[in-house]
Amino acid sequence: MKIEAIVGSNKKLSYNRKLLQFMKDHFADDEININEVKDFPMFNENYPEGEEAHDPELITELAKRIEAADAVIIGCPEYNHSVPSALKSAIEWLSYRIHPLHGKPVMIVGASIHPQGSSRSQTHLREILDSPGVFAEVFPGNEFFLGTAKKAFTDDGELINQGTVGFLEQCFTGFKKYAEEINDFKKVK
Amino acid sequence: MKLVAIVGTNADFSYNRKLLEYMKWHFRTAAEIEVLEVKQLPPFNEDLPYSEQTEVWRFNNKVNTADGVIIATPEYDHSIPAALKSGLEWLSYKHKTMKEKPVMIVGVSYGTQGTSRAQQQLRQMLLSPDLNSDVLPGSEVLIGNAAKTFDKNGFVTDINIVHNLEDSFAAFNKFVKSNMRYLEEGDVNMAQPNISSEAKVQFRTGSLKIKEIQQIFNTLPFEIDFIDATDHFSFYSDKPDREHVRYPNEIGETVEECHPPKALPGVRAILDSFKLGTQDHVERCLPLNGHKVWINYFAVRDENGRYLGTMEFTGNVGHLVNLVKDGKFDGFPDATSGASKHDDDAEATGPAAADTEADATTGASEHDEEKEDKTE
Ligand SMILES: Cc1cc2nc3c(=O)[nH]c(=O)nc-3n(C[C@H](O)[C@H](O)[C@H](O)COP(=O)(O)O)c2cc1C
Numbered sequence: 001m002k003i004e005a006i007v008g009s010n011k012k013l014s015y016n017r018k019l020l021q022f023m024k025d026h027f028a029d030d031e032i033n034i035n036e037v038k039d040f041p042m043f044n045e046n047y048p049e050g051e052e053a054h055d056p057e058l059i060t061e062l063a064k065r066i067e068a069a070d071a072v073i074i075g076c077p078e079y080n081h082s083v084p085s086a087l088k089s090a091i092e093w094l095s096y097r098i099h100p101l102h103g104k105p106v107m108i109v110g111a112s113i114h115p116q117g118s119s120r121s122q123t124h125l126r127e128i129l130d131s132p133g134v135f136a137e138v139f140p141g142n143e144f145f146l147g148t149a150k151k152a153f154t155d156d157g158e159l160i161n162q163g164t165v166g167f168l169e170q171c172f173t174g175f176k177k178y179a180e181e182i183n184d185f186k187k188v189k
Numbered sequence: 190m191k192l193v194a195i196v197g198t199n200a201d202f203s204y205n206r207k208l209l210e211y212m213k214w215h216f217r218t219a220a221e222i223e224v225l226e227v228k229q230l231p232p233f234n235e236d237l238p239y240s241e242q243t244e245v246w247r248f249n250n251k252v253n254t255a256d257g258v259i260i261a262t263p264e265y266d267h268s269i270p271a272a273l274k275s276g277l278e279w280l281s282y283k284h285k286t287m288k289e290k291p292v293m294i295v296g297v298s299y300g301t302q303g304t305s306r307a308q309q310q311l312r313q314m315l316l317s318p319d320l321n322s323d324v325l326p327g328s329e330v331l332i333g334n335a336a337k338t339f340d341k342n343g344f345v346t347d348i349n350i351v352h353n354l355e356d357s358f359a360a361f362n363k364f365v366k367s368n369m370r371y372l373e374e375g376d377v378n379m380a381q382p383n384i385s386s387e388a389k390v391q392f393r394t395g396s397l398k399i400k401e402i403q404q405i406f407n408t409l410p411f412e413i414d415f416i417d418a419t420d421h422f423s424f425y426s427d428k429p430d431r432e433h434v435r436y437p438n439e440i441g442e443t444v445e446e447c448h449p450p451k452a453l454p455g456v457r458a459i460l461d462s463f464k465l466g467t468q469d470h471v472e473r474c475l476p477l478n479g480h481k482v483w484i485n486y487f488a489v490r491d492e493n494g495r496y497l498g499t500m501e502f503t504g505n506v507g508h509l510v511n512l513v514k515d516g517k518f519d520g521f522p523d524a525t526s527g528a529s530k531h532d533d534d535a536e537a538t539g540p541a542a543a544d545t546e547a548d549a550t551t552g553a554s555e556h557d558e559e560k561e562d563k564t565e
């Protein structure tokens with residue numbers, strides 16, 4: 001399966017990036033491509049300043065990749081019990097003039113340095129992805145929270161806890177099945 | 190009252206900006222409202238060098254010095270716009286500018302929901318530990334159908350919305366004032382400097398916060414009173430169930446004022462002997478309200494022996510007496526052989542006893558009896 005993964009952090013050292021990188025390596029049978037939000041400009045209806053407003057090129061390129069993919073995975077950090085502005089801004093771009101996430105199967109995963117592992121942020125992200133401008137097909141249940149992320153990885157980027165790996169495999173397998181069903185349904189329609 | 194109002198969008202044209210400009214005008218007699226933009230802030234990024242954070246610093250300062258904050262949020266994808274979220278991240282990151290800051294949320298949307306979902310999420314964000322704001326409860330300003338809300342001069346055209354804004358602002362006004370500590374303590378210009386309860390006192394053997402000192406005094410199983418070097422009653426510990434009940438308005442009284450005339454000569458004699466240095470400790474055993482009350486007066490001195498005041502150390506020792514009666518100390522080594530005993534004695538010996546080294550090792554109990562005699 002062809003999957004576009006989005007790192008929801010603009011930080012150089014990001015545990016959510018590590019998590020997505022682990023998934024890419026661990027689920028090597030599928031093609032997971034990692035995308036960054038860190039180079040996108042802040043969403044602004046009037047972007048770019050002084051010109052006729054249009055979407056940034058980096059965004060239209062990402063949109064094309066998402067449209068060509070079977071599914072999307074978002075690695076979502078938690079800032080102030082919600083989605084970081086860097087990720088929110090990317091979603092705003094993807095819900096304004098273009099809507100590449102419309103009907104796209106999306107899996108949410110998240111890492112946080114605190115024990116809750118971005119649970120509150122993921123709830124907000126679900127609400128956001130469910131809004132009419134985005135209209136994504138968010139994989140229900142299967143909440144993957146990676147808490148105390150500082151201690152979760154080996155130096156080689158492996159997840160240390162095998163129970164966590166097992167649960168991630170279970171979520172991912174379920175998600176692929178879900179994505180296939182959604183995509184088949186869209187073809188029939 | 191000084192408020193800042195944050196426009197929750199970076200868009201050139203914004204109904205939420207219009208709403209704040211309207212509020213600034215409409216509530217001009219109640220508050221000075223400065224409208225702040227998030228537009229000029231760099232997008233939040235932990236890796237941004239500090240030297241590029243001038244606007245962030247300015248923004249933090251403005252919010253920090255305001256008595257309260259109004260946030261006008263648009264709704265983007267059922268949440269707040271990233272540009273506003275980024276501003277909040279800056280306010281929460283490192284500085285904790287929003288801590289206990291009174292916040293009023295308002296919002297205008299193009300559709301009918303009036304930013305209801307965005308406001309819900311915004312409330313949750315503001316209550317997270319890093320923002321930790323005091324969000325005005327109850328009052329909601331949810332304005333839908335933005336395009337029909339303002340006339341060409343920026344006035345709100347719907348009287349119901351005007352009333353909603355006025356009611357909510359009145360609630361916020363009250364809410365902010367209850368948060369403005371200096372109003373309780375008097376005029377800003379008359380405010381007295383004070384030491385916070387977090388301040389630490391450094392001793393040779395460690396440090397304690399002011400708050401810790403207070404609570405240690407209050408937790409001691411003995412109550413403590415202090416008469417300062419000028420014979421004024423200056424402190425008592427706030428222990429629950431004190432044997433001697435004292436009241437705050439007695440603080441500052443002279444020894445004469447706070448003792449009955451009959452007791453005064455005895456008290457005077459003790460204080461005089463402490464000042465002279467003829468003794469450092471006087472004790473009394475008193476039955477009081479059915480308690481076995483042990484009262485101790487200690488001379489408190491500085492490192493040069495100068496008299497700083499008298500500490501009264503009082504407590505109900507009924508429990509100790511029972512322990513002794515029950516034989517809990519039976520068979521313990523005799524006090525005469527204890528090292529601590531030696532210390533007690535060394536302290537108690539007067540100038541005349543300086544050459545009687547051998548005497549210093551005699552029993553503390555003897556010495557105590559001697560004192561008891563004196564005080565009877
Ligand atoms: C402004 C700010 C707010 C944060 N708020 C939260 C929070 O509400 N809950 C939480 O679990 N972690 C919070 N964190 C800590 C993040 O979990 C931590 O920075 C984590 O590493 C972010 O994910 P990343 O490593 O992928 O960037 C916050 C961090 C920042 C900078």
Ligand SMILES: Cc1cc2nc3c(=O)[nH]c(=O)nc-3n(C[C@H](O)[C@H](O)[C@H](O)COP(=O)(O)O)c2cc1C
Nearest residue numbers: 092096198203204205263264265266267298299300
């Ligand atoms: C990316 C984007 C997402 C939006 N999502 C919502 C939404 O979820 N709900 C809503 O009521 N309006 C939504 N709107 C429309 C806004 O309500 C409208 O643009 C409004 O004028 C924004 O407030 P402002 O005028 O202060 O900028 C969205 C607009 C944008 C640009």
